[in-house]
Amino acid sequence: MADLGNLSNTLKVLEKYNFNFQKKYGQNFLIDSNILESIADKAGITKDDCVLEIGPGIGTMTQYLCEKARFVIAVEIDKNLIPILNDTLSEYDNKTIINKDVLKVDINALCDEYNGGKPIKVVANLPYYITTPIIMGLFESHVPLDSITVMVQKEVADRMKVGPGTKDYGALSLAVQYYAHPETVLNVSANCFIPKPNVDSAVIKLTLHKDNPVSVRDEALMFALIRAAFNQRRKTLVNSISNAGLQGIAKENVVNALEKMELPQTIRGEALTLEQFARLSDLVK
Numbered sequence: 001m002a003d004l005g006n007l008s009n010t011l012k013v014l015e016k017y018n019f020n021f022q023k024k025y026g027q028n029f030l031i032d033s034n035i036l037e038s039i040a041d042k043a044g045i046t047k048d049d050c051v052l053e054i055g056p057g058i059g060t061m062t063q064y065l066c067e068k069a070r071f072v073i074a075v076e077i078d079k080n081l082i083p084i085l086n087d088t089l090s091e092y093d094n095k096t097i098i099n100k101d102v103l104k105v106d107i108n109a110l111c112d113e114y115n116g117g118k119p120i121k122v123v124a125n126l127p128y129y130i131t132t133p134i135i136m137g138l139f140e141s142h143v144p145l146d147s148i149t150v151m152v153q154k155e156v157a158d159r160m161k162v163g164p165g166t167k168d169y170g171a172l173s174l175a176v177q178y179y180a181h182p183e184t185v186l187n188v189s190a191n192c193f194i195p196k197p198n199v200d201s202a203v204i205k206l207t208l209h210k211d212n213p214v215s216v217r218d219e220a221l222m223f224a225l226i227r228a229a230f231n232q233r234r235k236t237l238v239n240s241i242s243n244a245g246l247q248g249i250a251k252e253n254v255v256n257a258l259e260k261m262e263l264p265q266t267i268r269g270e271a272l273t274l275e276q277f278a279r280l281s282d283l284v285k
């Protein structure tokens with residue numbers, strides 16, 4: 001099958017199958033072989049790797065991944081793309097195509113089945129409407145991961161890297177930085193996609209930490225506090241956490257914890273670092 005990393009080959013496939021783009025699935029297909037080559041390169045894929053690709057589309061990036069990896073698991077929600085993928089990837093026997101919503105797939109079970117439970121690499125041109133749930137889902141379900149190299153909206157890539165004191169700092173920044181080291185590895189022009197998206201894009205690589213950068217007794221509680229703090233980010237931390245109604249966490253717990261941390265009672269969550277959220281979580285428990 002011809003390389004799909006160019007417009008004319010992609011158009012031929014779309015025409016052959018009379019494919020209609022579905023906006024609701026965030027379908028913007030890559031049509032630039034340099035970008036595709038670069039993504040596979042930055043992801044550092046070798047013949048030892050099992051790769052999970054989320055949203056293979058017509059198989060453009062999947063072709064590159066199948067060439068470089070030992071095995072590729074491709075999860076695609078759109079049933080109209082499955083016959084196309086069976087065609088465009090017919091020459092590769094080191095792949096499986098799963099027609100499901102990635103948010104409903106047991107990825108841990110796939111890792112067990114196809115990689116003996118060892119860490120996988122995730123590589124994708126993500127559907128932008130569900131970037132955050134996909135990334136949070138991978139982290140929170142403790143999928144064995146080596147790295148996640150994904151195309152996202154540029155402003156989301158920026159959000160993953162910032163710290164306190166910036167307007168983009170939020171629950172996503174803290175979760176990403178707790179689990180991984182984020183690095184923007186490519187900026188990608190809207191002209192590299194069909195149809196052309198109306199946002200700028202970037203490829204971000206999240207390399208999982210070997211050891212978590214902060215120690216916390218109850219990770220789930222820390223993230224519940226973080227979510228509460230940013231759900232009402234204009235309120236003080238004391239109020240946003242008390243309003244969240246977290247079981248066993250009363251207003252006095254937060255007041256006392258802030259006192260011990262020598263932080264003002266008027267402080268907002270957006271001013272706290274990851275280390276401070278970890279300490280707060282240990283103190284309120």
Ligand code: SAM
Binds near residue numbers: 028054055059076124
């Ligand atoms: N990988 C292809 C490429 O780079 O050309 C397509 C990328 S396109 C931005 C996103 C893909 O994700 C589409 O194929 C879309 O149908 C698929 N998708 C959207 N929502 C999904 C979901 N919940 N689970 C799995 N795939 C999904």
